[in-house]
Amino acid sequence: MNDQVFLLPDLGEGLTEADILEWRVTVGDTVHIDQIIAEVETAKAAVEVPVPFEGTVIELHGAAGDTLKVGTPLVTIRGTHTAPAGQAPAGHEQYREEERAGSGNVLIGYGTGFDAPRRRRRVPTTHRPPATPEAHTPPDTARSTSSTNVPPSAPRVISPLVRNLALSRGIDLSALTGTGSGGIIVRADVENPAKVTGLTVPVPAAPAPGPGRFHLERIPLKGLRKAVADKLSTSRREIPDATTWVDVDATELLRAREAVNRGLPPEDQVSLLAVVARLTIAALSRYPELNASVDIERGEIIRHGQVNLGVAAQTPRGLVVPVIDHADTMTAVELTRVVRDTVETAREGKLPPARLTGGTFTLNNYGVFGVDGSTPIINHPEAAILGIGRIVDRPWVLDGALTVRKLTQVSLSFDHRVCDGGAAGGFLRLFADYLENPVAALGRL
Incomplete structure (x- = not known):
C-alpha cells in the first residue's frame, strides 16, 4: 500500500490560504488523476481542486468551512498510481502560464514547497x-x-x-x-x-x-472580507490621498447614449457604464499621471503604458474589483460586452485570481446603491479611483434660466504623491465636461 498526502496547492497571486466550501468525495471513494475532489474559496474566487493521485480516499483533512494554509494536508489517498513522471512539473508550469494569461484554468493539482502544515478552524x-x-x-x-x-x-x-x-x-x-x-x-x-x-x-x-x-x-474576518480589509488598510496606511468632486449635468450624456443605441443592433447596445468608462479613458489620455502607481522600494512613480481598468462590483461574496486589461483599446460596444461578462462571472465567484489584479485605474459606480456622493478609498497600489453617483432630476441653472436637468456627482480620490491638486482637478473637470458634452470627447474616443 502506498499512502499519498495531497497538500493544498499553490493557488497563485500570493494567496496563502483557502476555506473548504464543499467536498466532492468521501472517505472510501476511488479517485483518478485530475479528478475534482473539493471546492475551496480563496480571498479572490471559488476554485475547484483536482488531485494528482489515483486510489482510495482514506482521510479528508478538514470539514466544510475550515481554513487551510497552502502547503498543508488536504486529502490522503491510498493507492499505487500517481501522475506520470514529469507530468507534475509540466503541469505546474502549465498552470503558471495559464494563470499569467488569465485563462481561468487556475489549478491542475500540483503545489510547491511551503512551510510546515498548519490548520486553522473557523x-x-x-x-x-x-x-x-x-x-x-x-x-x-x-x-x-x-x-x-x-x-x-x-x-x-x-x-x-x-x-x-x-x-x-x-x-x-x-x-x-x-x-x-x-x-x-x-x-x-x-x-x-x-x-x-x-x-x-x-x-x-x-x-x-x-x-x-x-x-x-x-x-x-477571513476570506474575501479579510483580503478587502487588508488592501483598504494598506491604502489608508501608505497613500496620502485627497478627494475632489463636482456636480455634473448628465442630460446630454443620456441623450448621446440613446442616439448611439438607435444606430446599433440589439446585441450591440452600449451600457451607460461602458460610455462612462470610454469617457474616463479619454480624460486619462490627457492626464496620464493619474494612470500610475508608486514603487516605494525603488523610489519611482510608474506611469503605465496602457489602461487596465478596474470596475468595482458588489457580489454575494463582497466587493471585488475585476480588471479589464487594455481597456483603452476597446470601443464602447466591446467594453459593454466585456464589463457585463466580467461582472457576471465575478458575481458567480468564478473569476480566476489573475483577473482581480493588475489594475491601473478604478471606476466605481456607487450610484447603483442610490447614493449621490462618496469619498472612495484608492485600490492600492493604484494612484486614483473615480466614482459616479446616481443620476436624478434636479433644478439647474442653464443659460441663466432655472430648469430641471439630469444631475450626478462625480468624485476623484487620488494619491497626492503622483500629482498635485491642479492635475487632479483638471482631470475631474475635463471628465465632467465630457459627461456634459460627449461630442467634445469624440476626438479622443
Whole structure:
C-alpha cells in the first residue's frame, strides 16, 4: 500500500490560504488523476481542486468551512498510481502560464514547497437563531460534529451566503435544481425557487416592534472580507490621498447614449457604464499621471503604458474589483460586452485570481446603491479611483434660466504623491465636461 498526502496547492497571486466550501468525495471513494475532489474559496474566487493521485480516499483533512494554509494536508489517498513522471512539473508550469494569461484554468493539482502544515478552524458565531425543521443543518453545526464528509448527493451549493439565505427562508436546498454552471445552486434559485421547482416559500413573520432585535455575533474576518480589509488598510496606511468632486449635468450624456443605441443592433447596445468608462479613458489620455502607481522600494512613480481598468462590483461574496486589461483599446460596444461578462462571472465567484489584479485605474459606480456622493478609498497600489453617483432630476441653472436637468456627482480620490491638486482637478473637470458634452470627447474616443 502506498499512502499519498495531497497538500493544498499553490493557488497563485500570493494567496496563502483557502476555506473548504464543499467536498466532492468521501472517505472510501476511488479517485483518478485530475479528478475534482473539493471546492475551496480563496480571498479572490471559488476554485475547484483536482488531485494528482489515483486510489482510495482514506482521510479528508478538514470539514466544510475550515481554513487551510497552502502547503498543508488536504486529502490522503491510498493507492499505487500517481501522475506520470514529469507530468507534475509540466503541469505546474502549465498552470503558471495559464494563470499569467488569465485563462481561468487556475489549478491542475500540483503545489510547491511551503512551510510546515498548519490548520486553522473557523470560530463559530454565538446566539445563532434556531433552524427550521425542514432546513439543512447550518454550516457551524455541521462543523461541530466529528464527520468531515459531505455525501455525494448533497445539494451543489458553493456560496455560504446562498446556504444562509436558504436557512433564513426555511428552504430545503435538496429540493432545488440549480441553474448555475454544472447545476450549482445560485442566489437567484433561492430567491425565486418557484421558477425552478414550484416551491411555495413561507413568508417570514414581521419582526416584533420595539427593541430587542440585536444579538451579539463574532464573525471571523477571513476570506474575501479579510483580503478587502487588508488592501483598504494598506491604502489608508501608505497613500496620502485627497478627494475632489463636482456636480455634473448628465442630460446630454443620456441623450448621446440613446442616439448611439438607435444606430446599433440589439446585441450591440452600449451600457451607460461602458460610455462612462470610454469617457474616463479619454480624460486619462490627457492626464496620464493619474494612470500610475508608486514603487516605494525603488523610489519611482510608474506611469503605465496602457489602461487596465478596474470596475468595482458588489457580489454575494463582497466587493471585488475585476480588471479589464487594455481597456483603452476597446470601443464602447466591446467594453459593454466585456464589463457585463466580467461582472457576471465575478458575481458567480468564478473569476480566476489573475483577473482581480493588475489594475491601473478604478471606476466605481456607487450610484447603483442610490447614493449621490462618496469619498472612495484608492485600490492600492493604484494612484486614483473615480466614482459616479446616481443620476436624478434636479433644478439647474442653464443659460441663466432655472430648469430641471439630469444631475450626478462625480468624485476623484487620488494619491497626492503622483500629482498635485491642479492635475487632479483638471482631470475631474475635463471628465465632467465630457459627461456634459460627449461630442467634445469624440476626438479622443
